[in-house]
Amino acid sequence: MALVVCKMCKRAFIDEARGKEICPECVARLNELYPVVRNFLRNHDRQIFTTHEVSKILGLNLKDVDGLVAMGLIACQPRGKAPQ
Ligand SMILES: [Zn+2]
Numbered sequence: 044m045a046l047v048v049c050k051m052c053k054r055a056f057i058d059e060a061r062g063k064e065i066c067p068e069c070v071a072r073l074n075e076l077y078p079v080v081r082n083f084l085r086n087h088d089r090q091i092f093t094t095h096e097v098s099k100i101l102g103l104n105l106k107d108v109d110g111l112v113a114m115g116l117i118a119c120q121p122r123g124k125a126p127q
Pocket residue numbers: 049050051052053054065066067068069070
């Protein structure tokens with residue numbers, strides 16, 4: 044176990060050796076946001092959005108959208124790369 048600072052909310056929490064940098068509270072919030080973002084991206088699967096655009100369109104906190112990417116829940120392509 045180690046004391047870790049959550050990279051989302053900057054609060055310190057005890058990481059129970061899971062190697063996560065996001066606290067359980069933020070993980071719970073992101074897990075709720077995930078279906079919203081996933082559905083949005085599915086409904087617009089021919090378009091590519093930046094995390095900034097997604098947060099703006101859905102009215103979400105940009106940090107939360109970035110957090111979903113950091114958790115590996117949604118894929119994020121480097122800028123300027125064509126979709127597969
Ligand atoms: Zn947190």
